[in-house]
Amino acid sequence: MSRATERRRNAAEWLQFGTAGVIVLVMFYPAIWMVYSSFKSNREIFRAPFALPSQWRWENLIEAWNVGGLGTLYLNSVFVTLVAVSMCVLFATAAAFAFTRLEFPGRKLMYRILLIGLLLPPPSVAIALFTQLRDMHLLNTPWALILPGAAWQLAFTVFLMRAYFISIRPDMEEAARLDGANTWEIFWHVSVPMVWPAMLTMVVLNTISVWNELLFALLFITDDAQRTLPVGLVRFSGYHSTDYSLVFAALTITTVPILILYFILQRHVIAGLTATAMD
Amino acid sequence: MLFAAPAMLLFATFVLLPLGASVYYAFTFWDGFSAPRWAGFANFARALTDPTFLMSFVHVVFYIAATLIFEVTFGLVMAVLLNSDRRGFSLMRGMFFAPVVLSMSAAGVLWKFVLDYRTGLLNSTLRSVGLGDWAQPWLAQPETALLFICIVSGWKYAGFYMVIFFAALRRIPRNLYEAARLDGANGVQQFTAITLPMLKQNVIVCILLAVTGGFAGFDLFFTMTNGQPFGATEVPATWIIKQAFDQNQIGYGVALTVVLTVVVSLISIAYLKISERGNVTRY
Known part of the structure; x- marks a missing residue:
């Protein structure tokens, strides 16, 4: 971290930070929604799509793993x-x-x-x-x-x-x-x-x-x-198109490990991509 | 020579051979099992009068135009917006890029939920802010289905273009600004007078990627709607697969692939020629 980055942010920089933050969060939200929805029952998903699960049903994941x-x-x-x-x-x-x-x-x-x-x-x-x-x-x-x-x-x-x-x-x-x-x-x-x-x-x-x-x-x-x-x-x-919680669970199981791996290897993924697209 | 042999052999067997075979099969009537019968140009004549196939090109052109906005342009805007050394920006870039590493099928299945009429995130949001009347079955009506596939595609790939433009932005010497x-x-003058001209080469490459990638588009269309509702999201790839595998018209399906290949090649070559000429006249 250079000294310049620790200087206090001015209004324009806060605006930039805020705008970028809102866009990124809105776009990332479906992934978070997917993860916590996979712990809900179908009834909960239907009744309160936004709410966190009242009870974290790990058995959804186990069932999806076995059934799928x-x-x-x-x-x-x-x-x-x-x-x-x-x-x-x-x-x-x-x-x-x-x-x-x-x-x-x-x-x-x-x-x-x-x-x-x-x-x-x-x-x-x-x-x-x-x-x-x-x-x-x-x-x-x-x-x-x-x-x-x-x-x-x-x-x-x-x-x-x-x-x-x-x-x-x-x-x-x-x-x-x-x-x-x-x-x-x-x-x-x-x-x-x-x-x-x-x-x-x-x-x-x-x-x-x-x-x-x-x-x-x-x-x-x-x-x-x-x-x-x-x-x-x-x-x-x-x-299982009507069994929402089961499909959410399967989605979570198949995507979350990839996302974690990506966040660990992020530097390599992005460096590789930029090296490729530049020339 | 020996060192190039494995790669060339693999490439010849699984890319060039089927490409050559396609050209032959395209001139035959063939169900895939009995012996192919010579058909002359019959398959191509049929392709050019196949209303669904022709419409699929209209859809794919719409899709490509939309990707230029939702992916390339939006990616460029986000690259500028996320170009900062401040704390938090690196994490935001990482999050914005994350959908790129997911499979199209996972993205498609997830977004079917987001766009679900009854429980989807989009309609739930509308209802919770009192705009329940605006809630629509987004993927089930012809007027909105294609547009929303384009939006999902933008969600998935804007991060890719953001990263390319971001790296290019970092190469622009600061003293110019x-x-x-x-x-x-x-700020606006700096963007149009310095940033855009410096990114020209990247923009050219990104447009080419969006266009060739657009014509090859299959995964998201197959996962989300597979051509429905009423053929409103039929693109060349989904239609070709239906002809060949659901209808057992291998000869006709292959002819459609040949048409697709010719169209993509001609457009890419023309595009590269034009963008090269542009370079010569400008500098």
Whole structure:
């Protein structure tokens, strides 16, 4: 904290603080409302939508967890996200390394082709991808989400990793090469440790995308045992559309951990995002 | 070459291959199971006369226009408003951004509750301040459903644009403002003469993101209304999925995806060309 920030606020600054505060609170309120509503009974939700619960019913959360099979959904989402994100970031880093540090024919062309993925909307191939995955016998397996999930994040991840590689001078890699290291060793022992911060950023951003993915998850998984959270939540809220407290509870269980994780990692999420959108 | 191979292989198999296959299937009659039959341009002719499909583009253009206001413009305003080193502002930025990390489906389900006719937050607020007559079934009537999806989208994504603009604001040298102040420029003049021109590149990128993202819009529409009421919120993605999977018209659905891809590509390319030309003439 610099001294200047501790100076007393003038009227304009109070106005700025007040306006911003009201807008942010109004916008954040639905999330708070969701959390405390999940502890109320249906009758209470109906009679007094604003009021805090007269009695905190933790059993709502337990019931939603059991009825909705949220444990399975969580596990599936964790597995899909973990594998897809690792795969995507690792492959993208290797590709960015190849595009910036190695010379080979077709290098520029490959990168250009990859960039197609930046502007392509996922719905534009969803149907053909469905029939393709069916023919590959991957439908209703986690791989139906992992492989396309990783593939659809690649363009964006390579694009940013490449920019990061370009921002670092290749001196270290060249020194290692003079010392007789082969390309494989240079990649693992010199480049990866150098671009590690960018890789972590991409892990965070890709995790948000893959974890929240709905369209592919909706089309490629029809077996309840394999579903992921976003689709599970939509179906759950459809089945129990009149049981408000149950749906509020499911919403709370599925979003609050993510929000807590976000507030812990906030710095990385925001730093990553700004790094990506600037250039 | 070997290092690029895994990425290129994955990309080719799950992005380029289905993209190529789409172009082929689009020219066939196909239910997804029996052998595809050649259809020529029949699917495309049908697409261009499919009233729901054409309306879905009207809806998506409305949606994109609304996101430019509720997401990009609002995000920019909030970035300026939240740009302070004072205590509390960092927390407010964090809270304002929080909806971005939630899934669209969670946001959609939550907002269905907020907009619920009987118990929703919005109508309850109206009733509690004596404006009960204004309470509406917001998502169940064609006149308001699309608008409210746009508002929810703004709630979800304004934080994203705020963060981008906020970072850009921080890069503007302070002495520019000091010089302007010495010259007697007021806050509004400083904003239009310094802030906006300095953010031009970011604005261009954000508009492109909003436009391409808008055409791909699916999650929120599917979660909140899935095209209802009376097709008032049907967008290309939701209509395509219905054609292909509820009606088993894979060939026709794929043709619609091809139309969508062509439209998005043409608009993006044209937009990038125009914004580049703008740069050349201005500087």
